[in-house]
Amino acid sequence: MIGLAQVYIVAGLIFAASAALSVRDASNPKRWVNAAFWGLLALSMVAGDRLGDLGNGVLVIALVAVAALGGLGRGVVPDDSASRKDRSARHGNRLFLLALVIPVTVLVGTLLFKAVPWLVDAKQVTLVSLALGALLALGIGLFWLRDRPVAALQEGRRLLDAVGWAAILPQMLASLGVVFALAGLGKVVGNLMSAVIPDGSRLGAVLAYGLGMALFTMVMGNAFAAFPVMAAAIGLPLLIQHYHGDPAVIAAVGMLCGFCGTLMTPMAANFNIVPAALLELKDRNAVVKMQVPTALPLLGFNIALLYWAAFR
Amino acid sequence: MNLWVLSGIAVMVAGFALRRINPLLVVLLAAAASGLAAGLDPLALIAAFGKAFNDTRYVSAVWLVLPVIGLLERHGLQERARSLIAGLKGATLPRLLTGYLLLRQTTAALGLTSVAGHAQTVRPLLAPMALAAAQPADEAEAEQVKAMAAATDNVGLFFGEDIFIAIGSILLMKGFLEQQGIVLAPFDLSVWAIPTAFAAFAIHALRLWRFGRGRQR
Numbered sequence: 163m164i165g166l167a168q169v170y171i172v173a174g175l176i177f178a179a180s181a182a183l184s185v186r187d188a189s190n191p192k193r194w195v196n197a198a199f200w201g202l203l204a205l206s207m208v209a210g211d212r213l214g215d216l217g218n219g220v221l222v223i224a225l226v227a228v229a230a231l232g233g234l235g236r237g238v239v240p241d242d243s244a245s246r247k248d249r250s251a252r253h254g255n256r257l258f259l260l261a262l263v264i265p266v267t268v269l270v271g272t273l274l275f276k277a278v279p280w281l282v283d284a285k286q287v288t289l290v291s292l293a294l295g296a297l298l299a300l301g302i303g304l305f306w307l308r309d310r311p312v313a314a315l316q317e318g319r320r321l322l323d324a325v326g327w328a329a330i331l332p333q334m335l336a337s338l339g340v341v342f343a344l345a346g347l348g349k350v351v352g353n354l355m356s357a358v359i360p361d362g363s364r365l366g367a368v369l370a371y372g373l374g375m376a377l378f379t380m381v382m383g384n385a386f387a388a389f390p391v392m393a394a395a396i397g398l399p400l401l402i403q404h405y406h407g408d409p410a411v412i413a414a415v416g417m418l419c420g421f422c423g424t425l426m427t428p429m430a431a432n433f434n435i436v437p438a439a440l441l442e443l444k445d446r447n448a449v450v451k452m453q454v455p456t457a458l459p460l461l462g463f464n465i466a467l468l469y470w471a472a473f474r
Numbered sequence: 475m476n477l478w479v480l481s482g483i484a485v486m487v488a489g490f491a492l493r494r495i496n497p498l499l500v501v502l503l504a505a506a507a508s509g510l511a512a513g514l515d516p517l518a519l520i521a522a523f524g525k526a527f528n529d530t531r532y533v534s535a536v537w538l539v540l541p542v543i544g545l546l547e548r549h550g551l552q553e554r555a556r557s558l559i560a561g562l563k564g565a566t567l568p569r570l571l572t573g574y575l576l577l578r579q580t581t582a583a584l585g586l587t588s589v590a591g592h593a594q595t596v597r598p599l600l601a602p603m604a605l606a607a608a609q610p611a612d613e614a615e616a617e618q619v620k621a622m623a624a625a626t627d628n629v630g631l632f633f634g635e636d637i638f639i640a641i642g643s644i645l646l647m648k649g650f651l652e653q654q655g656i657v658l659a660p661f662d663l664s665v666w667a668i669p670t671a672f673a674a675f676a677i678h679a680l681r682l683w684r685f686g687r688g689r690q691r
Contacts, residue, residue, distance in 0.1 A: 166532060173535040203534070210528040216517065219524025223502070230496035242548075250550020250557070257551045258558075261599065264539065265589035272586065286532075288588050293538055300542040307549050317544025322537060327498055333533040334501045338482075340526035341505040341519070345479045345512035353475055381483055386643060390650055398654055409656045413647040414636070414666035421632040425625075428490055431497075432533065433631075437592040437624035441601055448621040449628070456629055456678045463673045471666070 165283030167211075169293045174207030180319040183312075192235025196323060199228045203330065222337075229327040236323050253307065260303050267295030325439040332432035339387045348387075351378060352395030359396065364405050365469065371396040372465035375416050376423035383429025385420025392416065407472035415471070419464045425457035426450060482508030539593050552602040559606040567608040567619065568686035571626045572679045574600055578630025579671060583637035596627050608689065615689070622685060626678065633674035636667035 181201035187193050202225050210218060250257070271291025275282040282290050304311060322329060342348070355374045360366045371392060378388040397416055401407040424430045427450065434450045445451070482504040489500030502523075509519040559565045581589050590596075604623045610616040635641050639660035647663055 166535075169535050169538070170531055173531075173538040176538050176541060206528070207531060207535070210531060213524075213528070215521035215525040215528075217524065218528045219520035219522075222524055222527050223520070226496075226498045226502050230499040246548065246550045247553050248550075249548075250553035253549055253554070255554070255558075257546055257549060257554045261546055261551060264542070264594055265586075268588045269586055272588075289532055289535065292536065292588050296539045296542050300545065303542060303545050303549075307545070309545060309549070313548065314541040314545040317548050318541030321540045321544050325537075327496065329537060330534055331497055331501070333527060333530050334498055336530040336533055337523055337526035338501050338505050340529075341509050341523055342482060344522055345482070345508040345514070346476075347479050347482065347508055350475055350477065350479055381486070386646055389643075389646060393650055402656070409651055410658055410662040411666050413651060413658075414644075414663045415670065417643050417647060418633070418636060418667060418670045421636075424632060425628060429486070433592075433628050435497075437596060437627075438621070440592050440597045441620045441624060443617050443621060445617065445621075448617055449624045452618070452621040452625040453628060456625070456674070456681055459677050460633075460670070460674055463677075464670055467669055471669075 163283055164281060164290055165286045166289065169286070169289050170207045170210070172293050172297065174204045176315070176318060177201075177204035177207060177322075179315045180204075180322050183316055183319045184323075187237040190235045190237035190323075192233060193237070195228060195232035196234050198232070199225065199234055199327070200319075200322065202228065222334075225330065226334075234323070234326045236326075237320075239320060249307075256306065260299055260306065263299035263302060264292070264295035267298055268292055271295070321440070324442055325436065328431065328435055328439045331435060335383050335429055335431055339382055339384060342382065343387070348391035352391045355392070356395045356399070359400070364473070367396060367400045367405065368465060368469045368472075371401060371412075371416060372419040372461070372468055375419040376426075376461055379420040379423030380427035380429065383424070383427055383431065385417055385424055388420050388423070389413075389417055392420075401472065405473065408474070411468065411472040415464050415468045419461060419468075422457045422461040422464065425453040476511065478511035479508050481511050536591075536593065543593060543598050547598055551598050555599045555602040556606040559603045565603075565607050566686055567604055567689070568679075568682040570603055570607045571600075571622065571682045574623075575626050575630045575675065575678060575682070578627060579634035579675060582631050582634030583671070585635075585638040585641065587631060587635050587641070590627065590631075592624060592627060596624055600627065608686075610689075622682070626682070629674055629678045633667075633671045637664050637671060639664045 177200045181197045181204060184193050184196040202221060206221055268291045271294060272287050275287040276284055300314060355370060359370045375388055375392045378392060379385045382388055397412050401412050402409050428435055428447055435446060438446050438449050485504040485507045489495050505523055578590055601620045601623045604619050608619045610619055636643055644660050644663050648658060648660055651658055
C-alpha cells in the first residue's frame with residue numbers, strides 16, 4: 163500500500179541529493195554545514211522509523227547544533243535572468259500547463275484514491291497525491307523542456323538553501339506542541355483562564371473564550387492545540403453547560419477565533435515564516451505584520467458572532 | 475498547580491523577541507524548560523521530542539515539490555507569469571489578489587487545500603504576477619507586495635477550509651464534543667464557518683482595495 167513511508171523516501175532522496183550537491187558548491191563557504199544539515203534531514207526521512215525514539219532525539223539535537231553553531235550558508239547564484247527570459251519566450255504558455263500538473267493531480271488523486279483503499283492509504287491521499295503530482299510534473303517537464311534531472315535537483319537545492327534552517331521550523335514547532343501537551347501545559351493555562359472570568363457574566367465568558375483561543379493559538383502556533391484546552395476550560399463548562407449555548411456555534415466559531423490567532427504569530431511557521439523565506443523577504447515577520455490588520459477585525463466579528471448566534 | 479511548566483512559553487517569547495538566537499535552538503530550550511519542570515527526566519525528554527519529530531515528518535515532506543518548481547523557474551515561469559499580467563489591461567493588484575482570494579477560499583471549501591500554497595503557487599506564480607500588476611517603485615514596496623500575496627493565500631486557506639466537512643479541524647471538534655456526550659454531524663459544525671468566510675473575504679478584499687489605492691498616491 164502506498165502511504166507516508168513512500169512519500170518520505172521520495173523526500174529523503176531529494177534532501178540527500180541536496181546534501182550531495184551542496185558539497186560540490188565551491189562558492190558556498192559553509193558548504194559542509196549545509197551538506198550536514200540536509201544529510202541529517204535525509205536520514206530522518208529515510209530511516210527515522212528504524213532509529214528509535216532516543217536516536218531520533220539525538221538526530222534532532224544534531225540538526226539544531228549544525229544550524230545554530232555552524233550556520234547555514236548560501237552559494238553564489240549565477241545571474242541567468244537573460245537565459246530565463248529567452249527560454250520563457252520560447253516555451254510560452256506551456257509553462258503554465260506544467261505548473262498545473264501538480265494541482266490537477268492533487269484534485270484527481272484526492273477524489274480517486276479514496277476509492278482504492280488497498281492501493282493508497284486513505285488517510286494520506288492528499289500528501290500521496292501531492293508527491294505524485296510533483297514527480298509527474300518533473301517527469302513531463304524534463305521531457306518537454308529537454309533538461310537534465312540534475313538541473314532540477316540543483317534548482318531545488320538552491321530554493322531549499324534560500325529557505326535554510328526555517329525548512330524544519332514547522333516540524334520542530336509541531337514536536338514542541340507534543341512535548342508541551344506531555345508536560346500538562348494545557349491544563350495549567352485552562353485553569354488560569356477560567357480563574358480570570360468574572361462570575362455571572364455571559365459576555366465576559368464569551369470574550370475570555372474567543373480571546374483565549376486566539377492568544378493560546380498564538381503561543382502554540384496551532385489552533386488544533388488550543389481548541390481542546392479552551393473548550394475544556396471555558397467552552398464546555400461555562401458557555402455550553404452553564405449558559406446553554408449552541409455547541410455547534412461555540413465549537414466552530416471558537417476554532418475560527420483560533421485561526422485569527424494563527425495569522426498573527428511567528429509560531430505558525432509554515433504559514434508565516436516559511437513564505438517570508440521562500441519569497442526572500444528581508445523581514446522575517448513581514449507576512450505576520452501584513453496579516454494583523456485582517457485578523458483583528460475578523461476576530462472581533464467572530465466574537466460578536468459567538469455572542470449573538472450561540473445564545474439565540 | 476505547577477506554574478513552572480509555563481516556563482517553556484516564556485522561553486519561546488524571549489527567544490523570538492531576542493532574534494539573535496537561532497529559533498530552532500529556542501524551540502529545543504523551550505521543550506527542555508517545560509519538560510524538566512513537569513518532572514520528565516532528560517533522556518525521556520529527548521526520546522519524547524525525537525518520537526514527536528519522527529511522527530511529524532509529513533510537515534517537512536512537502537519540500538519535495540521544490541525541484542519541479544525550480545525547474546519551471548529555470549525555464550522562465552516567473553517571467554511568463556509577469557508578462558501575462560503585464561499584457562492584461564485591467565489587471566490591477568487589488569483585482570488580481572481578490573480573484574486569487576476567492577479562488578483559494580472556494581477550492582479550500584471543497585477540501586482542496588493543497589492545490590495551491592506558498593511553494594506551489596505563491597512563489598512561482600502569484601508573487602511575480604502581483605509585482606507585475608503593482609509595478610513597485612523600490613525594494614521596500616516590492617517586499618510589501620510579496621508579503622501581501624503570501625498573506626492573501628493564508629487568509630483564503632484558513633477561512634475556506636473549515637466549510638469542508640472532512641477537514642482535520644472539523645473532525646477534531648466533532649471528536650472532542652462526542653467525548654463529552656454531545657453528538658453533532660460534521661455539517662452542523664461546518665455550516666457555522668460560512669458567515670466568517672464571507673466576513674474574511676469582505677475584510678481582506680477591502681484591505682486589498684485600500685492597499686492598491688494607497689500605493690497609487
